[in-house]
Amino acid sequence: MKPFDEYKDMRAVYADTLVELAAENPNILVLEADLMAASGTKAFRDAYPDRLLNAGIAEANMVGVASGLSSMGFIPFANTFASFAGRRDFDQFFLSANYAGQNVKLVGSDPGVTAQFNGGTHMPFEDIVLMRAIPGLVLVEPSDTVSMHAITRLLAEHKGSTYMRLQRKGAVTRYKADQKFELGKGIVLSEGDDAAIFASGMVMVNEAVEAAKLLKEKGISAAVIDIHTVKPLDADLVLEMAEHTGAIVTAENGQRSGGLGAAVAELIGENIPTPVVRVGVKNLFGEVGTLDYLKKRFELTAEDIVAAVERALFLKKKH
Amino acid sequence: MLQESEHEALKRKALEIRKLTIDEIGYLGVGHIGGAMSVVEVLTLLYEKWLRIDPSDPKKEERDRVVLSKGHAGPALYAVLADKGYFPMEWLHTLNKGGTRLPSHCDMKLTPGIDFSTGSLGQGSSAAVGIALGQKLRKQESRTFLILGDGESQEGQVWEAAMFAAHYHLDNLIAFTDYNKQQLDGMTGDIMSIDDITTKYNGFGWHVQRVDGHCFPSINRAIERAVEEKGRPHMIVLDTLKSKGFIPGEGVLSNHNMSFSYETAKEAIAELERREGAAK
Numbered sequence: 195m196k197p198f199d200e201y202k203d204m205r206a207v208y209a210d211t212l213v214e215l216a217a218e219n220p221n222i223l224v225l226e227a228d229l230m231a232a233s234g235t236k237a238f239r240d241a242y243p244d245r246l247l248n249a250g251i252a253e254a255n256m257v258g259v260a261s262g263l264s265s266m267g268f269i270p271f272a273n274t275f276a277s278f279a280g281r282r283d284f285d286q287f288f289l290s291a292n293y294a295g296q297n298v299k300l301v302g303s304d305p306g307v308t309a310q311f312n313g314g315t316h317m318p319f320e321d322i323v324l325m326r327a328i329p330g331l332v333l334v335e336p337s338d339t340v341s342m343h344a345i346t347r348l349l350a351e352h353k354g355s356t357y358m359r360l361q362r363k364g365a366v367t368r369y370k371a372d373q374k375f376e377l378g379k380g381i382v383l384s385e386g387d388d389a390a391i392f393a394s395g396m397v398m399v400n401e402a403v404e405a406a407k408l409l410k411e412k413g414i415s416a417a418v419i420d421i422h423t424v425k426p427l428d429a430d431l432v433l434e435m436a437e438h439t440g441a442i443v444t445a446e447n448g449q450r451s452g453g454l455g456a457a458v459a460e461l462i463g464e465n466i467p468t469p470v471v472r473v474g475v476k477n478l479f480g481e482v483g484t485l486d487y488l489k490k491r492f493e494l495t496a497e498d499i500v501a502a503v504e505r506a507l508f509l510k511k512k513h
Numbered sequence: 514m515l516q517e518s519e520h521e522a523l524k525r526k527a528l529e530i531r532k533l534t535i536d537e538i539g540y541l542g543v544g545h546i547g548g549a550m551s552v553v554e555v556l557t558l559l560y561e562k563w564l565r566i567d568p569s570d571p572k573k574e575e576r577d578r579v580v581l582s583k584g585h586a587g588p589a590l591y592a593v594l595a596d597k598g599y600f601p602m603e604w605l606h607t608l609n610k611g612g613t614r615l616p617s618h619c620d621m622k623l624t625p626g627i628d629f630s631t632g633s634l635g636q637g638s639s640a641a642v643g644i645a646l647g648q649k650l651r652k653q654e655s656r657t658f659l660i661l662g663d664g665e666s667q668e669g670q671v672w673e674a675a676m677f678a679a680h681y682h683l684d685n686l687i688a689f690t691d692y693n694k695q696q697l698d699g700m701t702g703d704i705m706s707i708d709d710i711t712t713k714y715n716g717f718g719w720h721v722q723r724v725d726g727h728c729f730p731s732i733n734r735a736i737e738r739a740v741e742e743k744g745r746p747h748m749i750v751l752d753t754l755k756s757k758g759f760i761p762g763e764g765v766l767s768n769h770n771m772s773f774s775y776e777t778a779k780e781a782i783a784e785l786e787r788r789e790g791a792a793k
C-alpha cells in the first residue's frame with residue numbers, strides 16, 4: 195500500500211487491500227460481473243490472475259457461485275454496482291450466502307448519488323434498506339481511504355457474510371494511518387453538546403463535517419459521528435449521544451425510510467425517546483447528473499444537514 | 514428486397530445518425546459510445562422502414578414497440594428519435610445533464626418514443642416478451658422489436674424469457690443480438706463465452722438467423738423472413754463491430770465507455786465523413 199493520502203480513488207485502496215490480503219491468505223478470491231474496470235480490481239487480476247474470476251454479466255449466478263466457493267473454505271469478495279448487488283441478487287445473497295451461513299463478502303460500488311452519469315437505473319438508494327433486513331449481516335460504509343483499508347481487512351477476518359458500499363471514485367483521507375476500527379463501533383469525529391449527527395459513507399460524512407462547521411458559526415455545537423457500520427448498529431454510542439445531546443440527526447446517501455436513520459430512530463424510540471431528524475432521499479427514484487447536482491436534488495448537502503439539526507433542536511425545546 | 518435507391522438513402526441516414534450520436538456524446542464529453550455505434554444500422558432500418566409508428570403520437574395504442582434492452586445504447590436511439598421528430602434536436606445536447614429528459618439509459622417516463630425503461634441488463638428481454646404477449650392478447654397486428662447485447666445475454670433472465678417466448682409462440686417478437694463480441698471488461702469470449710448463440714436459440718425453439726449487422730440488405734432480408742415465418746419468436750444475430758464509425762474507438766478493447774472532448778468528436782465526425790466519401 196502507498197501512503198493513504200496519495201490515493202485519488204477509493205477503489206484503488208480497495209484493490210490494493212485485496213492484493214495485500216491475498217498475499218497473506220490463500221483463500222481470498224475476487225469475483226466480478228463484468229465490472230472489473232469499474233471496481234478497480236484489474237490491479238488484483240494482474241497480481242493474482244488465477245484468483246480473479248469474472249462471472250460475466252450474471253450477478254445472481256456470481257453470488258451463488260461465491261456461496262459455493264465459501265462452503266469450500268474460500269473467502270470470496272464479489273463485486274458489482276450497488277444497484278445490482280442489492281436488487282438483482284438479493285435472493286441468492288439472502289439464501290445461499292446468509293441463510294446457509296456462508297462467508298460471502300459482497301461489495302456494491304457507486305452507492306446512492308455517486309452513480310452520477312449512469313443515472314436512475316443504476317442509482318442505489320435502497321441497498322441499505324434491503325440489506326438491513328438480513329439477519330446477522332454486517333453492513334458497512336467506509337468514509338475515507340484509511341477506513342476503506344481497515345474495514346476491508348476486518349471484513350476478511352469476520353466469519354459471516356457482509357455487505358460493503360464502495361464509493362469508487364474520489365477519495366479523502368480523514369484518519370491517521372494508525373486509527374483503530376472495530377466493526378459495529380462508530381467513531382466520534384468531533385464532540386458536541388447540542389446535537390449529534392450520525393453520518394455514513396464518504397459523501398455524507400464530508401457533508402456532516404461541513405455542516406458542523408456551519409452550525410458552529412451559528413453558535414450550535416454538534417457532534418459528528420462516522421457510523422461506518424450501519425448493521426450491527428453501535429447502540430451504546432447512539433443512546434449515549436441521545437442522552438447527552440437530546441437531539442439526533444442522521445445522514446445517509448440513500449432512501450431514508452428503512453435505512454440508517456430508521457435504524458437509529460427505532461433504537462432511540464424504544465429506549466430514550468429523543469427527536470431524530472433524518473437526512474436522506476425522500477421516497478424518490480434516482481436520476482442522472484453530476485454529484486453536485488444530485489446532492490442538491492435529493493437534499494443531501496451540508497445545508498440540508500444544518501436545517502435538520504435546527505429542526506431537531508426545535509423539537510427538543512418543544513419537548 | 515431493398516431497392517438500390519432505398520439502400521443509398523439508408524446509408525446516408527445511418528451516417529447522419531452516427532454523426533449525431535458522436536456529437537451528442539462528445540458534447541457531454543463521456544458516454545457509452547461503443548455499444549451505441551454498433552446498433553446504428555438496425556435502429557435506422559427499423560425506424561426508416563419497418564416500424565408502424567407515429568412520431569406525432571408516441572403512445573399510439575396499436576404501434577410497434579422497440580425495447581432497447583442494452584439500455585446504455587440510449588444515445589444512438591435518441592439520435593434516431595430526434596431525427597424522426599419525437600422531440601427537438603436541441604435535446605441531444607442535454608444528454609445526462611441534471612434535469613434532462615435524455616438520461617444515459619432509456620427511460621419511458623422521460624423520453625417520448627421510448628417504449629420501455631432499461632439499463633439493468635437482461636430485464637428488457639422479459640419486458641419485450643410481455644409486450645409481445647400483450648399485443649397477442651389484445652389481438653393487435655403490431656410487433657415487438659427487442660435489441661440485446663451479447664454480453665447482456667449472459668444474464669440468466671435472457672434465457673428465461675427465451676423459454677417463455679417460444680412456449681407462447683410469440684412470432685410477433687423479432688429480437689436482435691448485437692453480436693459485437695465485446696463487453697465492458699473485454700472480449701465476450703474471454704469474459705464469459707456465450708457461443709454458439711444461434712444453436713442456443715435454436716435449442717429454445719426460436720427461428721434464428723445470423724447476418725452482417727452493418728449490411729442493410731442482409732438485415733432487411735432477415736426481417737422479411739422473420740415476418741414470413743409463423744409460430745415462433747425470431748432471433749436475428751447481428752455480426753457487428755463495437756464502436757463502428759467512431760473511429761478512435763474501433764478495434765480498441767476499452768471502448769465501452771469513453772471520455773473524449775468535443776474537439777475530438779468533431780474530428781471523428783470529419784474522419785468518418787472522409788471514410789464514407791471514399792467508400793462511394
Ligand SMILES: Cc1ncc(C[n+]2csc(CCOP(=O)(O)OP(=O)(O)O)c2C)c(N)n1
Nearest residue numbers: 228548632633634662663664665695696697
Ligand atoms: C445487470 C447489469 N449488470 C451490469 C451492468 C453494467 N454494464 C453496463 S453495459 C455493460 C456491458 C454490456 O455488454 P454488451 O451487452 O455486450 O453491450 P455492448 O458491448 O453492445 O455495449 C455492463 C457490464 C448493467 N447495466 N446491468
